[in-house]
Amino acid sequence: MSTRFHPSDTLASWGRVVKARHLVARPRFPDEIGELISGFSPDAPGLAVGLRRSYGDSNLNPEGHIIDMTGLDRMISFDRETGLICAEAGVSFSQALQLLAPAGWFLPTSPGTRFVTMGGAVANDIHGKNHHAAGTFGASVTRLKLWRTDGVAQEVGPGDPLFHATVGGLGLTGIIEWVEFRAVRIPSTEVEGEDTPFENVSEYFDIAAEKKDRYEHTMAWVDCATGGSHLGRGILSSANWYQHGGLTAHREEPRRKMPIDAPSFAINSLTVRAFNSIRHELKTMRAGPYRQHYEPFLYPLDAIGGWNRLYGARGFYQYQCVLPPDTARDGVVELLKTIVASGQGSTLAVLKDFGPNPPVGLMSFPREGTTLALDFRNQGEATLKLMADLDQIVASAGGRLYPAKDGRISAALFQSGFPKWQEFREHVDPGLSSAFWRRVSA
Amino acid sequence: MTGSLAKTPSNRVVILGALSAIAMATARIYAAEGAALMLVARNADRLKGLADDLRTRGAVQVETAVVDLEAAAADAPALMAVWKTRLGGLDHVHVIYGYLGTQEKATSDPAELARITSSNYSTAVQWCEAAANIMRAQKRGSVIAISSVAGDRGRQSNYAYGAAKGGLALYMQGLAHSLAPTGVRAVAVKPGFVDTPMTDGLKKGGPLWASPEKIGKIVRRAADKGGPVQYAPGIWRMIMLVIRTVPSFVFHKTKL
Numbered sequence: 001m002s003t004r005f006h007p008s009d010t011l012a013s014w015g016r017v018v019k020a021r022h023l024v025a026r027p028r029f030p031d032e033i034g035e036l037i038s039g040f041s042p043d044a045p046g047l048a049v050g051l052r053r054s055y056g057d058s059n060l061n062p063e064g065h066i067i068d069m070t071g072l073d074r075m076i077s078f079d080r081e082t083g084l085i086c087a088e089a090g091v092s093f094s095q096a097l098q099l100l101a102p103a104g105w106f107l108p109t110s111p112g113t114r115f116v117t118m119g120g121a122v123a124n125d126i127h128g129k130n131h132h133a134a135g136t137f138g139a140s141v142t143r144l145k146l147w148r149t150d151g152v153a154q155e156v157g158p159g160d161p162l163f164h165a166t167v168g169g170l171g172l173t174g175i176i177e178w179v180e181f182r183a184v185r186i187p188s189t190e191v192e193g194e195d196t197p198f199e200n201v202s203e204y205f206d207i208a209a210e211k212k213d214r215y216e217h218t219m220a221w222v223d224c225a226t227g228g229s230h231l232g233r234g235i236l237s238s239a240n241w242y243q244h245g246g247l248t249a250h251r252e253e254p255r256r257k258m259p260i261d262a263p264s265f266a267i268n269s270l271t272v273r274a275f276n277s278i279r280h281e282l283k284t285m286r287a288g289p290y291r292q293h294y295e296p297f298l299y300p301l302d303a304i305g306g307w308n309r310l311y312g313a314r315g316f317y318q319y320q321c322v323l324p325p326d327t328a329r330d331g332v333v334e335l336l337k338t339i340v341a342s343g344q345g346s347t348l349a350v351l352k353d354f355g356p357n358p359p360v361g362l363m364s365f366p367r368e369g370t371t372l373a374l375d376f377r378n379q380g381e382a383t384l385k386l387m388a389d390l391d392q393i394v395a396s397a398g399g400r401l402y403p404a405k406d407g408r409i410s411a412a413l414f415q416s417g418f419p420k421w422q423e424f425r426e427h428v429d430p431g432l433s434s435a436f437w438r439r440v441s442a
Numbered sequence: 443m444t445g446s447l448a449k450t451p452s453n454r455v456v457i458l459g460a461l462s463a464i465a466m467a468t469a470r471i472y473a474a475e476g477a478a479l480m481l482v483a484r485n486a487d488r489l490k491g492l493a494d495d496l497r498t499r500g501a502v503q504v505e506t507a508v509v510d511l512e513a514a515a516a517d518a519p520a521l522m523a524v525w526k527t528r529l530g531g532l533d534h535v536h537v538i539y540g541y542l543g544t545q546e547k548a549t550s551d552p553a554e555l556a557r558i559t560s561s562n563y564s565t566a567v568q569w570c571e572a573a574a575n576i577m578r579a580q581k582r583g584s585v586i587a588i589s590s591v592a593g594d595r596g597r598q599s600n601y602a603y604g605a606a607k608g609g610l611a612l613y614m615q616g617l618a619h620s621l622a623p624t625g626v627r628a629v630a631v632k633p634g635f636v637d638t639p640m641t642d643g644l645k646k647g648g649p650l651w652a653s654p655e656k657i658g659k660i661v662r663r664a665a666d667k668g669g670p671v672q673y674a675p676g677i678w679r680m681i682m683l684v685i686r687t688v689p690s691f692v693f694h695k696t697k698l
């Protein structure tokens with residue numbers, strides 16, 4: 001039985017702004033890959049995707065072929081002594097943790113959701129709250145198997161140019177069949193953390209600098225609806241693994257689900273403001289150190305399946321930039337001022353300092369500096385205009401945007417943000433492409 | 443992983459048609475419980491990949507056998523005995539393989555009709571009977587076959603498949619009756635719409651589509667609990683009750 005491509009009008013990225021037609025195949029076994037990619041060509045390029053947790057259009061290929069890799073979800077090996085683990089590209093972080101956590105191991109780093117695949121984690125060289133301590137996911141990858149559309153499959157690892165193009169390579173250098181990486185030891189599956197409120201951007205930078213040496217995990221929530229002397233007020237949460245707790249994995253199923261799209265009145269600037277200030281109150285009240293399981297700490301949003309539908313049928317944009325250390329303070333102030341003035345206050349705004357770890361991939365997003373991540377409900381022109389204003393600030397601060405979150409930046413901003421993109425282009429498989437790549441490589 | 447060899451398995455389980463999505467989901471539950479598994483299917487490479495997965499997930503022993511289950515059904519008693527020996531005992535046998543085919547082709551091509559009947563009924567019952575005989579003797583264990591809601595009423599779009607799967611369910615019901623005094627269980631699990639690559643051509647979504655993982659849980663549980671005919675998920679019992687009750691003069695006007 002050979003897998004075939006079927007037309008689909010429902011394939012979307014996490015932001016759900018673009019709804020386009022794709023031809024989708026869902027292989028279940030590695031031996032199907034060769035046949036599926038044999039028809040890909042520069043005129044009819046394809047793309048592999050995972051759990052489609054990227055927000056914009058880097059995981060879309062409208063009118064083209066998509067290989068949904070989530071059916072390749074087998075574990076290949078796991079050495080409980082050394083922590084070396086090998087898994088097919090469609091295995092999710094969630095599944096991997098079911099195996100790792102009870103054995104006293106953990107993912108070297110993880111994004112804010114456990115519903116990402118190994119392939120997606122490599123292709124965006126994802127980062128987590130422990131970036132300043134652990135670097136990106138790619139830093140722990142020891143080997144991976146890559147299929148090119150000319151039919152050649154090869155294993156590559158650190159040192160191979162194709163490996164460093166594939167880590168952070170947005171799925172454009174080939175189809176990843178499996179990934180081998182080093183897990184890290186954990187003393188328990190609980191973290192011990194504390195919340196520290198800050199009243200403005202400047203306080204954030206002081207506190208973050210002080211916490212980063214003492215805590216493995218740090219990130220801050222920021223209120224984007226308040227200006228003046230409270231511009232950029234928020235809470236910095238920091239945590240370390242608890243030394244004495246037990247070893248239990250998370251529950252696999254989300255506790256609640258969003259069954260339908262929220263009506264458009266559900267999220268307006270008033271509710272956003274209420275949402276942010278309630279969170280501010282609640283968090284501020286959690287005074288003193290606390291202990292909790294990794295699940296609510298690392299994956300608060302995963303508790304509600306399909307939370308992206310909260311933003312209504314028109315979907316939403318994410319905006320995530322990183323600014324270098326010397327421009328970060330002023331740049332973040334400018335960005336927040338612009339957002340407050342627009343009245344389109346982001347519901348979720350996150351600030352985090354990246355460490356100085358050298359990037360693993362030619363196109364890895366994280367670099368030393370400060371990253372700000374925002375959500376904006378899609379309100380058409382007004383939202384695009386706001387993001388264009390933010391782009392200017394990012395560009396003049398010498399920063400760049402995260403392709404995993406982007407669905408609209410200009411080729412110029414992309415190219416100035418990723419100076420190695422030309423070198424990367426040499427490694428792109430001519431039979432693969434995405435909506436994102438067609439736009440930014442023009 | 444040296445210690446695991448010494449572990450005693452929670453259950454010793456044979457899975458026929460181990461590479462199907464439902465079989466894989468079922469096997470993973472057993473693996474996490476620490477079972478010993480015998481995986482049977484045609485494709486050796488794929489079986490190896492699946493065996494690695496199940497070992498990594500906690501199965502204490504994973505064996506594979508490359509067998510064409512339709513062709514080898516006459517040897518069912520002998521093969522079942524061999525597998526029992528390799529596992530060191532036999533607790534559960536799952537008969538999961540099957541062949542959907544198309545009604546259109548079956549209508550004009552005797553080979554297609556024969557294959558649908560043989561895969562879903564006549565060879566399947568050979569394996570079930572072979573397993574049941576072992577269990578009857580040991581007075582312990584269960585045999586679980588995958589039937590289908592398509593077996594509840596003949597419909598123009600898939601009556602060849604439906605009749606075979608319906609026959610299989612009747613067989614299991616009878617087997618359960620005959621095994622009742624021994625304490626051995628026989629169950630037919632009847633899934634409704636399952637979201638697998640096999641059904642990718644169809645319009646999906648909506649509450650009636652279940653994931654293979656969800657069906658796998660029901661199949662696993664059926665080895666220990668519940669009656670001889672189990673709908674998966676349970677809502678299909680009601681749906682099929684209604685569908686069976688619709689009078690033919692109404693039903694014949696539909697395109698179902």
Ligand SMILES: Cc1cc2nc3c(=O)[nH]c(=O)nc-3n(C[C@H](O)[C@H](O)[C@H](O)COP(=O)(O)OP(=O)(O)OC[C@H]3O[C@@H](n4cnc5c(N)ncnc54)[C@H](O)[C@@H]3O)c2cc1C
Nearest residue numbers: 050051052053054111112117119120123126127170171176
């Ligand atoms: C709630 C939430 C929080 C998040 N937090 C973070 C965070 O803290 N840090 C962070 O870095 N990211 C974060 N992200 C983004 C997310 O980690 C990335 O978008 C990730 O790449 C998604 O993985 P995926 O499996 O869904 O891949 P997809 O979105 O499906 O695809 C992503 C890319 O990977 C490629 N790809 C996927 N599989 C393969 C394969 N087998 N072979 C080749 N290419 C492949 C695709 O072509 C595409 O370019 C977050 C996302 C969400 C929804």
